[in-house]
Amino acid sequence: MPYDCPFIHRYRENKMVKKASLHLRSMLALLATSSCILSPLQAHADDADSSLKISGFLSLVAGRTSGGQLPADYSGPTSIDGHACPCYTADWGNAGVYTNSLSLRPESRAGVQLKYVLTPELNLVGQVVVRGSDTSPNLQWAYASYAPSKNLEFQLGRKRIPLYFYSDFQDIGMSYPWIGVPPELYGWEATNYNGASVRYRTNLAGTNLAVGLFGGKETVKDALYQRLFYSSETRVEWNHLFGADLEASQGPVTARAVYMQADVKTSNPLVGLNDKAKLRAYGLATNLDLDEWFVLTEVTQLTRDFEAGYKITAPAYTLGAGYHYGEWTPFLNFASYKEKTTNRALYAPQSYKRWSLTLRYDLGIRSAVKAQIDRNKDVTRNFGGDTTIMRLSYDHLF
Numbered sequence: 472m473p474y475d476c477p478f479i480h481r482y483r484e485n486k487m488v489k490k491a492s493l494h495l496r497s498m499l500a501l502l503a504t505s506s507c508i509l510s511p512l513q514a515h516a517d518d519a520d521s522s523l524k525i526s527g528f529l530s531l532v533a534g535r536t537s538g539g540q541l542p543a544d545y546s547g548p549t550s551i552d553g554h555a556c557p558c559y560t561a562d563w564g565n566a567g568v569y570t571n572s573l574s575l576r577p578e579s580r581a582g583v584q585l586k587y588v589l590t591p592e593l594n595l596v597g598q599v600v601v602r603g604s605d606t607s608p609n610l611q612w613a614y615a616s617y618a619p620s621k622n623l624e625f626q627l628g629r630k631r632i633p634l635y636f637y638s639d640f641q642d643i644g645m646s647y648p649w650i651g652v653p654p655e656l657y658g659w660e661a662t663n664y665n666g667a668s669v670r671y672r673t674n675l676a677g678t679n680l681a682v683g684l685f686g687g688k689e690t691v692k693d694a695l696y697q698r699l700f701y702s703s704e705t706r707v708e709w710n711h712l713f714g715a716d717l718e719a720s721q722g723p724v725t726a727r728a729v730y731m732q733a734d735v736k737t738s739n740p741l742v743g744l745n746d747k748a749k750l751r752a753y754g755l756a757t758n759l760d761l762d763e764w765f766v767l768t769e770v771t772q773l774t775r776d777f778e779a780g781y782k783i784t785a786p787a788y789t790l791g792a793g794y795h796y797g798e799w800t801p802f803l804n805f806a807s808y809k810e811k812t813t814n815r816a817l818y819a820p821q822s823y824k825r826w827s828l829t830l831r832y833d834l835g836i837r838s839a840v841k842a843q844i845d846r847n848k849d850v851t852r853n854f855g856g857d858t859t860i861m862r863l864s865y866d867h868l869f
Contacts, residue, residue, distance in 0.1 A: 563658030644866035
């Protein structure tokens with residue numbers, strides 16, 4: 472379940488833009504309508520002790536880049552998905568790009584989730600999300616969950632690929648200290664899959680353990696991720712997707728390791744693109760929570776072996792530390808992404824490094840505002856250029 476995570480519980484305890492675009496205004500209208508509908512439905516469900524549970528989330532994020540020019544030795548595109556560079560890609564999976572014009576589109580989002588309890592063991596879950604970068608309602612979750620015991624759970628349907636620590640709840644801004652999850656790790660051309668998973672939980676010598684297996688496939692007919700590189704429609708297929716993860720927690724420490732593999736096919740006839748590759752991914756996250764102080768770390772490595780005869784390896788990591796001071800939470804973070812290729816003639820690698828400072832203020836158990844400043848360095852000088860980004864967000868849970 473996207474909402475059943477310790478970080479949300481932890482944070483529970485503890486006229487922005489008048490000249491909005493037509494797409495943005497339609498999104499905000501939809502959010503307002505959803506909010507009006509959601510409240511009475513939830514109240515009715517609670518009053519009647521209904522088996523239907525309704526919840527939702529909202530993140531309004533405004534941001535822009537500041538100054539800067541592309542360097543003389545810059546070898547990348549001068550615009551990305553129609554946005555003039557220097558620019559900053561904050562959400563790769565949904566083509567969320569900031570420029571020097573203030574915008575709500577790149578990262579604003581809202582979702583409504585429904586859970587229907589058929590029996591104590593069997594329930595159905597669905598989640599629909601709209602975004603500033605894509606105002607069409609998108610079905611993110613649609614699965615059946617069966618738990619024959621408190622230790623074992625089976626799920627079948629559409630889910631988020633659990634490649635990263637925050638994958639299940641990366642759209643829910645209330646669940647982490649940043650304005651958005653680190654783009655150096657999160658956000659690829661496929662983020663969901665249709666398939667099945669099984670999870671087993673136990674306690675061994677005082678350590679809570681959870682092990683999971685998942686598998687399936689995904690087809691994205693018009694991948695927003697690929698819009699960052701091609702102006703026309705690109706089809707992406709992840710087949711034979713399979714993975715496993717192990718999570719352990721004891722006291723203040725939580726650690727998670729994951730492995731995933733898939734056969735990836737990317738095609739765009741208009742640009743002559745027809746790539747096939749074997750994808751393998753490894754990840755390790757280790758978090759430390761000492762009440763006031765906390766440390767969040769995650770490292771991943773993705774490797775793609777192309778049938779064309781070359782390989783791309785992409786190690787990435789994020790490291791941050793924060794401090795809870797009443798309703799205030801300052802958080803300092805560093806993240807890095809670096810590609811390596813076996814054939815530069817066929818593929819020019821990219822590399823980024825980014826410092827960020829976030830200040831979060833909890834308005835209550837369901838709302839928070841955040842201010843964040845980032846300094847992103849385009850190390851390879853071929854995708855976006857060096858940028859400073861300023862953002863302000865409002866997060867809310869329904």
